[in-house]
Amino acid sequence: MNELKRDKTVQQALNQQNKELFLFHDRTIFPLRSIRNQSQQPYQVFGAFKKACYSKLDISGLPQCYPIPGKQTANPESDSNIKSLGLEDIEAFFDSSVSKEQQDLWPTGEDYALEQLDLFIEDHLSHYKSERDFSNVKGTSQLSPYLNLGILSIRQCLQALFRAEHGNFHLANEGQQTWLDELLWREFYQHILFDFPKVSKHYPFKQNMQNIKWENNQAHLLAWQTGQTGIPIIDAGMRQLQKTGWMHNRVRMITAMFLCKNLLIDWRIGEQWFMQHLIDGDLAANNGGWQWCASTGTDAVPYFRIFNPIAQSKKFDPNGDYIRQWVHELAHLDNKMIHEPYSIKTPLQLNYPKPIVDLKETRIKAIETYKNI
Structure with missing residues (x-):
């Protein structure tokens, strides 16, 4: 599924009914199509892509988190239907095969995700480079589920990563740089998927x-x-x-x-x-x-x-x-x-x-x- 095309179609359909839908694409640090080489072509090698990202962050600074949306005014056409739905009714829409034991390993909620982000930055970042490859220690952030589901924003991760530098793009230690590089690997593959959609259709890149x-x-x-x-x-x-x-x-x-x-x-x-x-x-x-x-x-x-x-x-x-x-x-x-x-x-x-x-x-x-x- 082309999610960008889907969202745009939904937005247009709502606009025709005089309803506004505001889209905030926060899956990536940089907008898709914005990281290009001198020939205005997408990068195909991570090293060059990372260098371009570093340059962009150095010149433009860190992207800021989007503001928290205000409370939406009630919609009289559907408000009564929404209020009649309880939590169990909503859960019934989703069929989860994940066991209760596994669910308990991954508490949900933005507050919990932000706590884990702060804990990682404060207690683990400084030795992230030396410990991240060792499977017997908790040397990684384990924030990927929260990033993937949108509970945690990539912008929030960047802001936390450079909090000690007051939000300035200044690499202070190896752990900080190594985690940034890992976030950029994630970024790189997001851009590859967009620029070379064949990889989403079971084709090898080569x-x-x-x-x-x-x-x-x-x-x-x-x-x-x-x-x-x-x-x-x-x-x-x-x-x-x-x-x-x-x-x-x-x-x-x-x-x-x-x-x-x-x-x-x-x-x-x-x-x-x-x-x-x-x-x-x-x-x-x-x-x-x-x-x-x-x-x-x-x-x-x-x-x-x-x-x-x-x-x-x-x-x-x-x-x-x-x-x-x-x-x-x-x-x-x-x-x-x-x-x-x-x-x-x-x-x-x-x-x-x-x-x-x-x-x-x-x-x-x-x-x-x-x-x-």
């Missing part, structure tokens, strides 16, 4: 990548979806997703690349699975992230760069705490064995599957598959 010969092994896909691959960090991430509706960003990259490269399963299948389960599922960011991991998108990693999930696990969950939290079958193993429980010569007797693929062999196969496009 056209030649349409010819990859995917295997799409259904048994492997099911193992990945249910966290039964025999690769602990992969299974921990997929189980966290199922249980909470959220997954640590570093683990999202590890699980996504494993699906695309080691299992040679079409990235669009993984993209759809994430969108079905992520509470912060954002079409632009999710699509951009999956295409990055599959080496089909903008700024994609070279096809021959393939994360080794065991190495990633040892680096970003060194003591195995994240794995223990989500893969209970391995909780009793020591800090070394938990990353690769079947690596020793004498096999352990575990209620846990052995790896469904050999990481070295599938890496070689993936490189050959991409090379032969």
Whole structure:
């Protein structure tokens, strides 16, 4: 759906009935079509896009939050109908498959979202750069669900980020710059989605990548979806997703690349699975992230760069705490064995599957598959 076109159509229809609808597009920091290169073309590489955004913020300053709308005057034509609806009546319009347990993990409301934003800025921002990739600590803001749903504004995030600088665009520390860069990655993918709408229609950004010969092994896909691959960090991430509706960003990259490269399963299948389960599922960011991991998108990693999930696990969950939290079958193993429980010569007797693929062999196969496009 083209939301901009939809909103404009609604606005025109209301105007014909002498009713005003004011539109405030707050999904992005900068208006769509406003970030262009010297040839007035959209950027296709994040580094250049970020540089242009930095320049714009430096020259024009931070965008201000929109004013809080005043109370709307009652509409006599529909006021009686609205007042007759109770909260239960309104909830009946929505069919949520999310469990009560999962809902409780994500309290709603702008006040709560703003509290979490302030808490992150005050207590976590200074060491955000050094902690954000570690899955075993709360090093990220976890504000993405509130941003995605519009409970929190990207403008509010920017204003909070530069509050200590009195709203001036001045980068004071690495944590501040790193979080700004992450917000700009989100911005970049929003602009890509608008300027290159083909990515919203199941096409790769790089056209030649349409010819990859995917295997799409259904048994492997099911193992990945249910966290039964025999690769602990992969299974921990997929189980966290199922249980909470959220997954640590570093683990999202590890699980996504494993699906695309080691299992040679079409990235669009993984993209759809994430969108079905992520509470912060954002079409632009999710699509951009999956295409990055599959080496089909903008700024994609070279096809021959393939994360080794065991190495990633040892680096970003060194003591195995994240794995223990989500893969209970391995909780009793020591800090070394938990990353690769079947690596020793004498096999352990575990209620846990052995790896469904050999990481070295599938890496070689993936490189050959991409090379032969």
